[in-house]
Amino acid sequence: MADDSSETQDLKARGLKLQGQLFMAFFRIGIFGFGGGPSMIPLVHQEVVKRHAWMEDEAFADVLAIGNTLPGPIATKMAGYIGYRVGGTLGAINAVIAVIVPLIVAMIGLLGLYARYGDQRWVHGMGLGVVPVVMVMMAQLTWDFFAKSRAGMGLVATLATGAAAAVLILVLGVHPGLVIGAILIAALLRPDPNPDRKRAQGEESAP
Template identity: 70%
Template structure:
């Protein structure tokens, strides 16, 4: 654990909570920007691992990632600070937005607010997808990365397999796969 002040962790995740329109998946690029780019608490590879494991566990990704990252960076108080910082803006926004929506649901600009955010979230998710594909091809190569993406898409979108099962199967296969260095040591 580093000597990161808890308040710094709180403010980083509060920014994500305030700007993370669109729910958990839309927050992932914002969390990455804070944790990897801005504060350098995790590397890209560590962030990808946290994201992969977080997606295999039940519950919302918007609280799992901050909880783990907060714990890793500043212990139990960091975990609490990060989770509180990410959920308080969501709770307040939900109360306010639902109140406004209930009262003015027939006003055109109120209906348009939600629709206007969708293209921005789409671009953020596309950027995150490209970043992960770029890192994947650097580690595995274009062919293996593309093949795994196509197979995962087929399982998730066409066969309806939950993404957690797909990620869990890949993690299990990686754990069970013999490594070259281990085999080389055994044969020596």
């Protein structure tokens, strides 16, 4: 009986610790995600993949791709899904609150600061000084995704897909969500290049 009680307390402690880690991870994302939107993606990657290892790069890329096909801010969508995956329903609520609250507080505070000191040069410099840092983080994440794509698809397919996406999004003005959705559908409809190998694997795993 005492062992059961001790085990229950241990599970609760680990659950609370995990929820605390989730909250702090997405709180940091909310605090340092200057500019919001895409600029927060490298921070999410740093916390979720590199710091806590809650998911692999491939899974993160899938979440990012699917999240971009849906309406709404990408940061809250990723926070909700990752929080749910790591900590269940409570984790989803926890992560979303953690990433939203800093944004609201910062917005109120910065707008008040700007209204009072908007004519000061240092106020304008606050936002401009962060831009190069965000640029470097986005470049690093882009390179990581390029390396993963090249390893999985090959260099030619990666460059061709990237070039086609660039033309559709930057030149023709197609919404990124539509481009990502079309690629996902094409991947689902593409015939399996190695059906015999999958059949053999299924036979080996069968009892």
